[in-house]
Amino acid sequence: xxxxxxxxxxxxxxREADRERAPSFAQTYGRARARKSWRATLRVWPLVVGAAxxxxxxxxxxxxxxxxxxxxxxxxxxxxxxPTDVLLxxxxxxxxxxxxxxxxSILDEMIPLPSNRGT
Amino acid sequence: MDDVExxxxxxxxxxxxxxxxxxxxxxHRDDAEEVLQTVYLTVLDGRARYDGRSSFRTWxxxxxxxxAASERRKAWLRGLLLKREADGLEPEALAAPDAKVExxxxxxxxxxxxxxxAPRQHEVLQLVFYHELTVDEAAAVMGVSVGSAxxxxxxxxxxxxxxxxxxxxV
Numbered sequence: 593x594x595x596x597x598x599x600x601x602x603x604x605x606x607r608e609a610d611r612e613r614a615p616s617f618a619q620t621y622g623r624a625r626a627r628k629s630w631r632a633t634l635r636v637w638p639l640v641v642g643a644a645x646x647x648x649x650x651x652x653x654x655x656x657x658x659x660x661x662x663x664x665x666x667x668x669x670x671x672x673x674x675p676t677d678v679l680l681x682x683x684x685x686x687x688x689x690x691x692x693x694x695x696x697s698i699l700d701e702m703i704p705l706p707s708n709r710g711t
Numbered sequence: 712m713d714d715v716e717x718x719x720x721x722x723x724x725x726x727x728x729x730x731x732x733x734x735x736x737x738x739h740r741d742d743a744e745e746v747l748q749t750v751y752l753t754v755l756d757g758r759a760r761y762d763g764r765s766s767f768r769t770w771x772x773x774x775x776x777x778x779a780a781s782e783r784r785k786a787w788l789r790g791l792l793l794k795r796e797a798d799g800l801e802p803e804a805l806a807a808p809d810a811k812v813e814x815x816x817x818x819x820x821x822x823x824x825x826x827x828x829a830p831r832q833h834e835v836l837q838l839v840f841y842h843e844l845t846v847d848e849a850a851a852v853m854g855v856s857v858g859s860a861x862x863x864x865x866x867x868x869x870x871x872x873x874x875x876x877x878x879x880x881v
Contacts, residue, residue: 599871606841615729617721617725620725620751621718621721623748624749624752627752628752
């Protein structure tokens, strides 16, 4: 059976060995500080990424909205013409656009006479 | 206690704290240093306050013990503990041999014997024989009653003597 002094001796050797390989206080404390600042950076990192993503999304959205409004530019109401306006131009509509005169025929307008040719 | 005084006290107890952190981390040097870093930050940032009810070293050892336990739990959650256990049960036995083979072999046999003890027996013996605390102080560090610490001490010492005696016979 071992006595206390033998056990104490074993622990003393263990202590001596640990002291030889122990890092200095400054080293340990310095690493702790570095780790703390790194953790602080890691804590801020998601916010930075989130903010960057928000800016990117806003930029894309604004760009798309601008290009959409440019392509779908609304013309002024005074110059706007309906695409179906062409259907209103019926054959002979010009006969109705002028005032009829007495002693003339509408055929004079439509069929030029030799006397009207100026020959 | 102001920051300067606190830092001075930590610096004075550093070597002792490292030894205790080693014991709390299964003699894994990197883990012990990491625990110590966490403890120093915890203490210096004021997240753990010394209230003067025990000696500074006893209180600091308690903080180290709790931090090591917390780190162990985190490591377990990450699944690292299983890997570490699978890597081998003799943490220091793989160290490179050097000129102090005789001394190291005795140290390793003590380390091996300590690893065979129940955690509380290991802790109380480490605190009493390595750090030269009284059993009462060890009880305060371990957060158990003095009676319980005495029981662990007696049983641990008897078991350690048996293990070391067996190792010597081999």
